[in-house]
Amino acid sequence: MTTALTALVGALREVGIDTVFGLPGTQSVALFEEIRRAGIRTVLATDELAAAFMANGYFRASGRIAALTTISGPGFTYALTGLAEARHDSVGLLHLVPTPRPDDRHAFQLQAIDQAAIAGVLAKHYLLIDGVTDVVAAVHHAADLATNGGPGPVVVQLDARDLADRIALRGQTVDAAHVDVETQDCERLATRFAEARRPVFLLGAGATGAAQDLCSIARRLRIPVVTTPSARGLLREDDELAMGYDPLRGTTDQVNRLFAESDLILGLGCKLTHNGSAGYRLRLLREQFVHVDADNGVLNANYEAELAICARVEEVVVPFLASRTNTASWQESQLREFRDAIRSVPPEPETRIHGPSGSMQPAQFFSWLRTCLNDDAIVVTDSGFHQILTRRYYEVRTPRGLIFPSDFQSMGFGLPAAIGARVAAPERDVIAIVGDGGFLMSGLELMTAQREGLPLAVIVFNDGQLNQIRYQQLSEHGHSHAVRLTNPDYETLAASFRLPYVRFDANPLSRTAELLRGRPLFMEVAVGDSVDLRVRTGVALAKNVGRKVIAPGVRDWIKARLGRGETA
DSSP states (O other), X not given: OOBHHHHHXXXXXXXXXXXXXXXXXXXXXXXXXXXXXXXXXXEEOSSHHHHHHHHHHHHHHHSOOEEEEOOTTHHHHHTHHXXXXXXXXXXXXXXXXXXXXXXXXXXXXXXXXXXXHHHHHHSSEEEEEOTTOOHHHHHHHHHHHHHSSSOOEEEEEEOHHHHHHSBOOOOOOOOOOOOOOOHHHHHHHHHHHHHOSSEEEEEOGGGGGGHHHHHHHHHHHTOOEEEOXXXXXXXXXXXXXXXXXXXXXXXXXXHHHHHHHOSEEEEESOOOOTGGGTTTTSOOOGGGEEEEESOTTTTTTXXXXXXXXXXXXXXXXXXXXXXXXSOOOOOHHHHHHHHHHHHOOOOOOOEEEEETTEEEOHHHHHHHHHHHSOTTOEEEEOSSHHHHHHHHHOOOOSTTOEEOOOSSOOTTOHHHHHHHHHHHOTTSOEEEEEEHHHHHHHTTHHHHHHHTTOOOEEEEEEOSBOHHHHHHHHHHHSSOOSOBOOOOOHHXXXXXXXXXXXXXXXXOHHHHHHHHTTSOEEEEEEEEEOHHHHHXXXXXXXXXXXXXXXXXXXXXXXXXXXXOOSOO
């Protein structure tokens, strides 16, 4: 006899799910037994939030969906931040969660919460599998929702014990939803592309599936490529046509100058969120912007386009873009000038990294790190100042080569997401770069990596502070508050995880590079303030004192006399 729960787990395999992240509980024992019987890999996380981040990293590294499973109530609510991160970052996953046992006779039920209402706010979609549901069709539908029309998390609520007792309905798989692309629109796209003299590709993560074809077209026709932050590496950043843009490099004005010289900006698979558009400071004029995305809700949302096409990028690239034969009229010297300007990071006060030969700049550290890693390595960061530095200075040379929490910026993301990435892409080296604050949130997931036999290199930036917030406090108020951390002895901690430990400033760079290549490692990187940062702190403190000591009327008089618009 095939139960409905057996059929459900079999359907998970049919839609390509080979890994489940999560924790079992009383309501999900039967579900985990069917997962075990089906031979689907189960990764036990320390908590449900980490499991959700793992599923996020799995998708970001591979483009394939994984399943997340939690108990109802506290397990479900623990995972909510991970669901929100997945929704903001367009990450497809299925969250399987039991429904609390109904009891109409009593109030204040154990672990009772309106999961459907919460899921409706955070997830892309919510489905209920109840006693009359065709579970096979429901799972196929959920997977289709999670991956098509813009990926996102789908919450599937079920009563696992009821499904284990019920005979399966005759399962009917369903075809994936497909949106027919308007041929007329695609022909307009082909014409517009053929007529453009100075086109630019603006690529987002939704263009990853077409990366190889797009790179071939860009190289053949000499078209400059700008990527959103989450799409970095679609064209390897050491390519002469890769502009190497990231808003955190502080060169948005230079990108806008490139756009101003263009007569067609072709936005492919880009959501153009707050972080993806430098806080909406990218200038995309309607008459020069053509937008293709699988999510209709993205089109004309933040930027109005002359032509907006709802389609997967793969559907339009080869038939409607690859036929162009005439090259763009960009001058090579012009492209080099734009590329150099966009890649250059304007000088500003930064931290200093303690290296083997003394203090070094972050740019030097990430240049060294780049030489240590294979081109196809995956670097995963947390949220924090280390992410800013990584995005400024690390050169990405492969699609899905840099993963970070983009538009929700959850701390604690880095290490669990790196574990998920390593599960999804076992053939690629995975390096987690995290701050000490983020590590304190999810560092125990190193036990998960060890138990699963996942070789990871973990680099912890140790500055003893929540430094990104500290710098903001110092800049605005001249002092910091509630940001100092007490960190463990990382060498002892690494030993307890049976991980080789290295302190970055304790060995020659060549020896440290050898330790880093292709093996598990825990590296501690000591970070401190530069002289420029101390000067900035002093100036901010002086300004803050001036604001308190000098009366507002006097400050206005001084500003008027000096003819300045700044506050003293």
